[in-house]
Amino acid sequence: MQTNFHHVAARTPGSRLREARRQLTTTGEVADGLIDAALRRSWERSRGFGLAPVGRAPGAPHASAAQLARALEQQRELASHARPVMEFLFEQMRDTDSLVILADAQGMLLEAMGDANFADRAQRVALRPGANWHERWRGTNAIGTALADASPVVVHAGEHYLDRNGFLTCTAAPITGPDGRVLGVLDISGDHRGHHRHALALVRLAVRTVEQKLFDTRHAANLRLRLHLQPEGIGSVTEGLLALSDDGWLVGANAAALAMLGLSRADVGAATIEQMLQLDLPTLMAWCRQPGGAPRTVRRHDGSALWLRAEAGRHVLVAAHEAGPARRPAETRADALAELDTGDPAMRAAVERARRVLDKPISWLLLGASGVGKEVFARALHASGTRREAPFVAVNCAALPEQLIEAELFGYRPGAFTGASREGAIGRIREAHGGTLLLDEIGDMPLALQARLLRVLQDRQVTPLGGGKPVAVDFRLVCATHRNLRREIEAGRFREDLYYRLNGLTLQLPSLCERQDLPHLVARMLRGIEPDRELQLAPDLALAMSRYRWPGNLRQLNSALHTACALLADHEAQIDWWHLPDDLADELREISTQAPAMPAAETADLKTLSDRTVSQAVQSCAGNLSEAARRLGISRNTLYRKLRQLPPG
Numbered sequence: 001m002q003t004n005f006h007h008v009a010a011r012t013p014g015s016r017l018r019e020a021r022r023q024l025t026t027t028g029e030v031a032d033g034l035i036d037a038a039l040r041r042s043w044e045r046s047r048g049f050g051l052a053p054v055g056r057a058p059g060a061p062h063a064s065a066a067q068l069a070r071a072l073e074q075q076r077e078l079a080s081h082a083r084p085v086m087e088f089l090f091e092q093m094r095d096t097d098s099l100v101i102l103a104d105a106q107g108m109l110l111e112a113m114g115d116a117n118f119a120d121r122a123q124r125v126a127l128r129p130g131a132n133w134h135e136r137w138r139g140t141n142a143i144g145t146a147l148a149d150a151s152p153v154v155v156h157a158g159e160h161y162l163d164r165n166g167f168l169t170c171t172a173a174p175i176t177g178p179d180g181r182v183l184g185v186l187d188i189s190g191d192h193r194g195h196h197r198h199a200l201a202l203v204r205l206a207v208r209t210v211e212q213k214l215f216d217t218r219h220a221a222n223l224r225l226r227l228h229l230q231p232e233g234i235g236s237v238t239e240g241l242l243a244l245s246d247d248g249w250l251v252g253a254n255a256a257a258l259a260m261l262g263l264s265r266a267d268v269g270a271a272t273i274e275q276m277l278q279l280d281l282p283t284l285m286a287w288c289r290q291p292g293g294a295p296r297t298v299r300r301h302d303g304s305a306l307w308l309r310a311e312a313g314r315h316v317l318v319a320a321h322e323a324g325p326a327r328r329p330a331e332t333r334a335d336a337l338a339e340l341d342t343g344d345p346a347m348r349a350a351v352e353r354a355r356r357v358l359d360k361p362i363s364w365l366l367l368g369a370s371g372v373g374k375e376v377f378a379r380a381l382h383a384s385g386t387r388r389e390a391p392f393v394a395v396n397c398a399a400l401p402e403q404l405i406e407a408e409l410f411g412y413r414p415g416a417f418t419g420a421s422r423e424g425a426i427g428r429i430r431e432a433h434g435g436t437l438l439l440d441e442i443g444d445m446p447l448a449l450q451a452r453l454l455r456v457l458q459d460r461q462v463t464p465l466g467g468g469k470p471v472a473v474d475f476r477l478v479c480a481t482h483r484n485l486r487r488e489i490e491a492g493r494f495r496e497d498l499y500y501r502l503n504g505l506t507l508q509l510p511s512l513c514e515r516q517d518l519p520h521l522v523a524r525m526l527r528g529i530e531p532d533r534e535l536q537l538a539p540d541l542a543l544a545m546s547r548y549r550w551p552g553n554l555r556q557l558n559s560a561l562h563t564a565c566a567l568l569a570d571h572e573a574q575i576d577w578w579h580l581p582d583d584l585a586d587e588l589r590e591i592s593t594q595a596p597a598m599p600a601a602e603t604a605d606l607k608t609l610s611d612r613t614v615s616q617a618v619q620s621c622a623g624n625l626s627e628a629a630r631r632l633g634i635s636r637n638t639l640y641r642k643l644r645q646l647p648p649g
């Protein structure tokens with residue numbers, strides 16, 4: 001179902017909406033039939049959350065930089081597929097005073113890009129990363145309401161529950177993950193006077209594109225079928241997508257494919273290819289092996305035709321590859337590892353040690369605090385070695401409930417245990433066949449599973465849950481943890497014999513505050529975020545950053561730079577205090593005002609830098625001191641004090 005308040009707003013005279021708002025603010029109730037039913041329900045929900053339409057908004061939660069970084073990390077895949085699509089959307093909306101926003105499934109804004117002028121106004125109603133726009137906190141609004149109704153929505157001007165948001169027009173659509181769960185929301189928000197007629201179509205198109213990318217990534221190892229009623233529709237945003245396990249069970253489907261085949265989400269895991277179409281697995285596999293991959297017609301069981309293109313998944317390719325003559329000759333490419341060396345001696349030593357044993361048959365153990373880049377390092381190891389064409393599979397042992405890790409890792413047969421989806425799964429270990437398996441947070445793996453893992457490492461074969469023949473596997477193992485495994489062994493939480501299997505080569509990655517290459521690292525990250533721009537940090541900000549302890553390490557730094565770039569106007573080339581998330585800016589400011597343990601010459605330098613920043617801010621705000629103070633993130637009194645202390649001239 002689609003909630004289209006905007007159609008209603010277009011049909012409903014403004015006077016009806018005004019009357020509805022009057023009733024809402026005076027009696028709290030709105031008469032039947034005055035406004036769209038979905039809008040009315042959303043207003044009722046908002047009221048149920050104890051929100052008042054007028055007056056000050058209640059304190060909504062705002063994530064700290066570390067919390068935002070963690071949320072972004074959790075939704076890394078979503079964010080990385082959404083980013084290019086958001087850029088495209090932003091291009092379409094340029095000069096319309098709008099922001100393009102990605103929020104997570106809890107309504108927390110993860111990323112925003114848009115016009116600087118509007119970003120400034122939007123900031124005032126907390127339309128910026130870290131803020132939460134769940135209906136519980138902001139009442140009816142496109143992001144929160146799209147999540148509540150699980151459908152696209154336009155919320156225009158006075159349809160917003162809170163008066164203070166009445167200057168906005170917002171269009172949002174939920175992004176559904178490959179398993180049918182809502183992962184987040186894509187939104188365009190702007191000034192209500194600039195309402196963009198095609199915003200809803202644009203957002204829906206963008207969401208479909210992200211969903212397709214997520215599906216292809218999640219099911220990269222599976223055989224995938226792309227379906228449409230016309231051959232030209234294959235590859236378009238309206239195509240149906242199916243993923244099959246290598247024994248032909250349906251393991252994933254998008255909504256379009258379910259509709260085309262008359263299936264429901266409950267059929268995922270419960271149907272085979274033969275049950276869905278007049279087609280069998282060997283035929284499909286033969287199609288996959290033929291070059292060109294042109295669409296073919298297939299029949300549904302009611303006899304009607306569909307067009308289909310089959311794409312072999314990674315492990316299907318690996319299997320075919322193994323059956324073929326010889327393996328491709330080994331060639332090493334160290335670029336991915338070299339990229340991690342931005343000048344820090346400890347990191348350089350780790351990269352060099354890694355390169356020496358790159359393709360030796362040993363296990364790797366990566367140690368380091370959370371966010372230092374252990375997974376990034378593991379990916380670089382994979383990309384630099386001879387296995388780089390084969391899958392890289394990462395499993396976070398701490399993120400999965402204990403009962404699920406076993407099934408996730410070792411796979412299971414259809415119907416192996418109660419509550420399991422019925423499709424069966426080959427398991428992550430087999431998905432990594434030929435490639436690299438990263439077991440992240442290995443220190444959190446339950447003891448019973450440690451024993452099973454040890455057996456897999458010794459025997460080089462896995463037996464799926466629910467029985468069946470053991471299957472031979474060949475993978476490079478990389479484990480990572482922020483825990484001290486020796487201490488875990490002493491405490492009886494980690495098996496010593498497994499530890500010795502894992503630590504073929506142990507690499508300790510440095511925390512960010514220990515690294516000596518912060519400027520280079522920042523430069524590299526900025527190039528990654530904004531490849532076409534030459535960006536740099538304001539000098540006093542760079543200084544404060546170099547003295548900060550960075551509890552979230554590279555993850556926190558990267559996320560702060562993402563926020564900063566999103567808030568940077570087109571003409572700005574320098575990242576300054578006001579581009580940073582508030583709480584990080586506060587902490588950095590605290591550092592820069594602390595007496596620096598620096599030689600006098602540098603102290604003097606810092607004062608000069610601070611003076612220059614203050615003067616520049618005042619100049620760029622044409623003498624408007626309130627605005628300058630806001631940009632600098634200091635109170636007006638502090639600004640007056642700083643101005644009084646400026647050297648003459």
Ligand SMILES: Nc1ncnc2c1ncn2[C@@H]1O[C@H](COP(=O)(O)OP(=O)(O)OP(=O)(O)O)[C@@H](O)[C@H]1O
Nearest residue numbers: 340369370371372373374375376377525554555558
């Ligand atoms: N060399 C790098 N260049 C740019 N960004 C990096 C680099 N290393 C890490 N990052 C950033 O830091 C984030 C965290 O990295 P990663 O997931 O590898 O850390 P981790 O040590 O595995 O963290 P955890 O222990 O919490 O799983 C990455 O998503 C990326 O944004």
